Structure formats: structure tokens, C-alpha cells
Amino acid sequence: MPANRIPMRMIKRILELHFAANLSVRAIARGVGIGRSSVSRILDRAKVAKLTWPLPEGMSDADLEQVLYPIAVESGSAQRPVPNWMEVHKELARHRSLPLYQLWTEYIEQNPNGYQYSYFCDLYRKWRCRHAEPVMHMTRKAGERLYVDYSGKKPCITHPITAQTRAVELFVAALGASGYIYAEASETQKAVDFCGSVGRSFVFYGGVPRIIVPDNLKSAVVQFRTDDTPILNASFGDLAEFFRVAVLSARPRRPKDKGLVESSVLMVQRKILGTLRNREFFSLAELNEAILEQVRMLNEAPMQKTRVSRQQLFAELDQPALRPLPREP
Template sequence: MRFASKLPQRAIAKSLGLSQGAVSGYLSRARAASLVWPLSEDLDDAQLEALLFPLPPAIVSDQRPMPDWAWVHRELRRPDVTLALLWEEYRAGAPDGFGYSWYCDLYRAWAGRLKPTMRQTHIAGEKLFVDFAGRTGEVVDGRTGEIIPVQIFVAVLGASSFTYAEAVWNQKLPDWIAAHVRAFAYFGGTARQTVSDNLKAGITKACFYEPTVNRTYADLARHYGTAIVPARPYKPRDKAKVEVGVQVVGRWILARLRHRRFFALAELNAAIRALLDEVNNRPMRGWGMSRRALFEALDQPALVSLPPFPYEYAEWKRCRVNLDYHVEVAKHYYSVPHQLIRQEVEARITTTTVEIFHRGKRVASHRRSLRPHRPTTVAEHMPSSHRRYRDWTHERIRREAEAVGPDVAVLVEVILRSRPHPEQGFRSCIGILRLVKRYGAERVDAACARALVLGTRSYSSVAAILKNRREHTPAATAEPPLLIHENIRGPGYYH
């Protein structure tokens, strides 16, 4: 464009989307390489690049030994190790060796010839990359012969490429979390960051700038002391390490198992584990060391120690506290402090416990119950007016009602059975029993009989009958029949 079209550098830069300085630099390199336009037809792109960007000449001399660049590359993966430090150590052993700038240029030229995934320098213990493989495994149902596809979970440590793989039934949250727990146990620790693809199981909202991590996944990370870092959408280099790990698992494990049939997931995972150990123990091309040797030298000492207990899978649910200061979780009702009535809370649900959080603070913890439509109530959560009734039970109310009279016992049982939760009828029943102190057992039993005839089921009805002395009113005269007369207008008259 400069020589054929005579365009100025600014126009060239705007056309190619480069800075003017970059264009000027390319033209300077062309002049330094004595290139003339038009270029020779025998000059290909690789040769042109070599002329424009020549490698620094390697000086072969006893006083200027060439550093072991593979060793330098490995050392850079250790925490806080820099090229400046390695150069100082190099010069300490070779005082007449390369200067710092030349040393850096030679290293970068060597690193530039590595595979793209190897050029990334990962600090030991810093990152663990996780993903599902695109290829699936197979398990055969022994009863029906149906072939069930299973997913392959892969985890790769950044510095050593030490790899873990296992088969799970699906990519849903429970299997995703369980696979992480087993991977952490396999490594014997966790990296400071866990880099995940934007799977629905782990990332509820994929966003280039502010992705949202699933609450359970974040809970797992907090338990193990790692940070979930979602890979940026459409940035494959963010997860290049695990992509290579997926290829390795596919070629060296799944391909070798393609002719075998497995009738249980555990059987398949045992076969995967045997081949996985071979993969981690095999020397890597270009490194001269195995993944396991690199792991033991780099990642293993730098990993975060495992907590005393493995993570227990938990799901989260948003709830609103009902007027009875209980929240519903899996059709069971758990109490919270009564001051939180109508407030929004979060329930953390495991197989054994239910914890309730309000604005990030735990306000209640219950042993999980599988009894549907029943409450679990802590006395301290009740308002003071309700605590008076906490010692009452269904059996105690029935027993005291029978002691007052048979009709009291029947009405109490009717009231308790009419409520969704029998405890909701406790206050009515206790109120009826306490009427005995004021009116006597005989009158209260007669009032309950009267309430049963009228079909009423409340303390207020029984109290009204006693107050008005209606407990002995005959049922036949209590409700006079409606008059039947031909002159009485029916409802159809008004339409």
C-alpha cells in the first residue's frame, strides 16, 4: 500500500486497523532487511517473516553458554520466579554470559516456537481448569441392553498439566459438584482459582464482564478455599489447558476403551483411572518429564490444603417467611425467628440439614425432616405469647379433653383434624379446656355438644354458647324452619 498505492502511513494504519507507529515499524524493518518492491515471487510468508523479525544470533562460546530454556520455562511456573531472577542466577554461574535484554529475547524466541497452549506460563498452584469432554462414554443397562451415554468430566492443573478424569451420568449440578469434590481429593488439594467453562450447572449467567456463579458452586468454592473464574465467552485461550486435557483423555483413554463394554458406572471409572495413571506417568513430548513429576515438583507443594471434611452437596432456595414464622422446604415447614415474618430468606438444603440465612447471616438451623406437611419448630423462634403453648401436644390435649367430657373430646378431635397442621388448632382447644375453670366441666361439655350440633368448630362459638346460656337449648328450637308460602317471592322474581 505504501509503494504500490503511495498511501501515507496514517491512511495505511486506518485501513489495516493498526497504529501509525506499527506501520512505521514495519517499514523500518523492511528497509533494514533491504527489501524492495515488488517482492520476489520466490519469497513466501515464512521467509518474509524471518527477514522482518530475525532471531538474535546465538553466540557459541565457552564463556557465553546457552541457558537451558526448558528448565527456565519450568522455573517460571513457580510462584514469584521471574526472568530477572533466573538471569541473575545464570550470570552468577556464567559471569561473561548474555546480558539481561539479550537473555530475555532469546527466551521469548525459544518460547515462541512452542505449541500455543505451552506458551502460557501458569504459576504453580494457581489455576485448575475444568470442563466436560465433548465425547461421551457408554454404560450398558444389564437388564434391558440399553446403551446409556455418560459424560466425561476433566480437570487439569495449569502448571503441571496433571490431569483428572471420570465419568458421570449427566452435566447437571449434583454430578458437576460431586466430580469437583472427587477431583480435589485426587489432587490432594485445590488451586487458588478454578477456571470453568460457562456451563449452566456452574454459571447461571454467562457474561464477558460480570458472570454469575451458581450459588451451590460458589458454596463449594468457599468450602475449599478456591475462587471460581468463568472463562470469557468466545475466548478459547482462557481454557486452552483443559481443551488439551480433553484431547488427551479422548485419545489415550476413551479411544482405548472403545471396544470394551461396561455395565456399571463404577466399572467404567475403574478402567478410566487405570489409564489415567498411565497418562500422568508418561513423559510429555518437549518436556522430558511426566505430568506426575511436574505435579510433584510444582503444583503439589503450592496447592491449598483440603478442609477436614469433604463438601456436602447443598441446594439453595429463596423463601418468604409465612405469618406463622415458618418457611416451606420440600413440603415441610421450618421455623425462623418470628421477627422475620414476611421477610425474604434463603434456605441452604443438604441431605441432613436445613439452614436459613437472612442477608447472609444464618438465623436458623434444623435437622432435615422428610415428613410432608408437618412443622419443625424451635421454641426460641416463637413470640412470647405462643411459647405458653409449646408444652402442649396432641396426645395431652386429647387426654385432658376426655377428662372433661365425651363431647369435649369429640369437638377437640374435630378441631385438630380440620386444620392443615394439627398444631394450628392447639390454641382453640386449649381455650376450650380453660373454660372449665369459669363455667365448670358439665356446662362446657354441654356447650361442646351444642357446638357439634350447630356444626361450629371454634373456641369463640363455645364461649358464646356458654356466655348466653344456650348450651341446653333444644336443637329443634334453635333454628326455626323457614316459612313455606305460595305468596313468598323466590329468587327468580328479581331477575
């Protein structure tokens, strides 16, 4: 619910201190006994309404309320303009330091009878929980993080002569803002295979994120210090240095650190392994060709709740923000 309305007498005092005394927001907040954010919101509304001090002669409290909060005195049939929440979500992901408050300010300038900031935030949070895919619940910055992990369920390769099958590993990566997925099969989870998979994921994305977030496998993190600082595997450390990417490993017993990639792994298990379960593959190359085709289809498919594909989000958010691949050494 929106916050309680500040009394008109207090709003008048705020306007007087701002326009007549030229006090800062902090000083006004101390003087009237309310929070700085509340003072800022009132001054923003005053700016939109083109109010100054002193107020126009004859303006009553009711008149002031109508100017600052026009929706409160309009007929019951009047509707507040609803923001395009998907665009709000994209803007937050596209611009790394953009606060939600700035988007509300732009919204209220175009729609003076729009929602107050507190209710605007509340509506956005509800939209995000109701309409965004699980991978979007946390607003992640474009081009910032790549999450990587292995699937517990594994595909198999059949020996062309003996017909014996053997399980191989399934590597999964997902970019933070778009959830754009990459997957491939490898022989093992050892450092040489893990580093190869990470490098090929960068080539697949056509760029390098700023941070890579691996799970706690030994090919990435040898151990954690007492302050949760990771000690990297030497080969993985060399790879990170070559691509100039930071490593922020998921901390032990902190499942929220890797929620996105775990949901992506589950998606790959259901959509890719499920689709390929009755097919027989005789080489790693043949298996990866089929996996890559399924990855393409998965990324191009509209997500159930947003009806926007990961491919579209990648093109709009992550792709422009990725750093270029380094030249070959």
C-alpha cells in the same frame, strides 16, 4: 536478535552518574536518554565485572567492552553457556512472583560471558514454543489454577440385561503449572454431578488450588454481567465457599481463557476414550475404574517434546503449592 550495543561513551556516563553522582536508575535513564531497563542491565554487568568509578587508569573503550561483554572479543570458537531452560521454566512456575529478569541476573553472575537480557528472553520464548507442550505455552503459577470442562465425545454404559447403551458425561480437569490431568464419568452435567466431580478432583490432587476456571456451563455460571463478572450457580458457589477457592470463569468468546483444559480434553479423548473404545462397561463405577487407570498411565507417560511426565511436574510444581483439603463439616 539482541538489542544494539550501547556506545561505550554512554556506558561511561552511566557509570559516572551511578558511582560518582549516586543517581537513581530513573534519573540516569533520563539523563542519558535510554530506557531504565537498559541502564539496569549495564549496572548489573558492571557489578559482575566489579567496576567502579573512576575506571582504572589507562582503560580504553575496547578494554571496557571486553570487561562488560567478554564474549564479543573472544575467539569465534568460544560458546556462550546455554541456560537449562526447563529449570528456568520450572522456577517461574514454582515461585509466583519471580520475574525472568531475576533468573537472568543469577545466570549472568555465574556466566559473565553469557547472553544479554533481551536475547536471554528471546531464547527462552523460542525454547518454550519449540519444546514445551501446548499446555505449557503460558507460564502458569504452581498451585494457582485448576481448569475444568466436559468432553464433547462421551463414553457409553451398557445395560446388563437389555444390552442397550447410553452415553454418559466425561469430566476433565487439569492443573495449570503441570498439566496434571484428572478425568471421570458422571451421569449428567447438572450441578449435583458437576460439584461432585470438582470435589473428587480436589481429593485426587490431594489439595486445593487458589482458583478454579470452569467453562460456561450452567452448573457453574448462571450468566455473565455486562462487565464479564460471572453469576455462579448456587450449589457451585457453596462448593467454592466450602473449599475457599475463587472462581474465574472462562469468558464468552475468549478461547484463550480455557486453552489448557481444551487441549487436556483432546488428550483424554485420544488417549483414554481411544484406548477404551472397544471395551464394554456395565456400570459407572466400572467405567471410572478403567478411566482412572488410563489417567494414571497418561500422567506418568513422558510428554513428547519435553520428555518429562505430568506426574513429575506435578510433584515438583503444583503439589507443594496446593492448599490442604478442608476437614469434613
